[in-house]
Amino acid sequence: MSDGRQERNTVVVPIDTTPRSAAVLPVAKTVIQLAEATPCIVQTEMPITPIPDLKKKFPLLNTLLKHAIIAPLQGSPAEGIVRAAKKWSSLCIVMAMREGKKMTDTGLDSVAEGVLREMPCPMVLVPPERAPTPWQIQRVVLPQDGTPGTARAVAPAITLAGRTGASLLVLHVSGAHAAPPREPGTLTAPRYVDQPQHEWPAWAQEFLERLRSLSGEPVKGGIRMFMARGEPGPEIVRFTHSHGADLIVLSWHGELAPRCALTLRYVLQYASCPVLVLPENHGQSGLAVEDHSGEKAI
Secondary structure: OEOOOOOOOEEEEEEOOOHHHHHHHHHHHHHHHHHOOEEEEEEOOOOOOOHHHHHHHOOOHHHHHHHOEEEOOOOOHHHHHHHHHHHOOOOEEEEEOOOOOOOOOOOOOHHHHHHHHHOOOOEEEEOOOOOOOOOOOOEEEEEEOOOHHHHHHOHHHHHHHHHHOOEEEEEEEEOOOOOOOOOOOOOOOOOOOOOOOOOHHHHHHHHHHHHHOOOOOOOOOOEEEEEEEOOHHHHHHHHHHHOOOOEEEEEEOOOOOOOOOHHHHHHHHHOOOOEEEEEOOOOOOOOOOOOOOOOEEO
16 A cells, blocks of 8 residues: 555546445456556545454455555545545546446436536446446447537546457447537537448448547457437436446536436436446546337448
């Protein structure tokens, strides 16, 4: 263990003695290994549980704590987590979505929502129901809307898929009543959602080329494009479940006011796998149809 300040890649991992820590630790271990980072452990319970007792409860900590930073909790749990991430210029924060009661509009508990609102770096949010088993990334779901801002934010996901050998499943959901994105440079989806033979193949090829240009990392598992029609949140959750995905990557503009971030809110409430949330304005990190059965792969 270490508490000396020096330049290094770090990943913040909040822990306590609840079952959610057992769900988070295997995910944190994989992220730390992929990023070649040092764990920064923040204990969020008061009084603080002695480290030997935590090791007995969570054997995986024996490995993570060998070269870890132990960051003392300052302020509330959410404040302490954010403060540690800022102090150590962390690549990301890996934590549980909730423990017990969840907020009705985001699916997070008050601590996770507090960190999300102030996140200084990407976050990996883990469903507490996840079994405490090793986490391997084989299929990554990457929802896209065609805007340059969204595409820039998910470059780490492309790098992540390249490093892990995972398949990158790019999902474009077209809502029947959604207004098209207005950001300059947006690659607008074709009109004929239900007749892909018209414009979809050329559009999908251009879309994929844009994504591939964002990272020099080859994606050995391949990049596949899927189209679906419906509300983005439910379609993302349905698609992720039906394809057995291990991670969802969502970019986020940082606003959680009412009627904002509806897709993110829905996914965080109902996702059964970890969700990587990337702020749209964050630089690249070391990490990066009519019915419910109608998605089309190209």
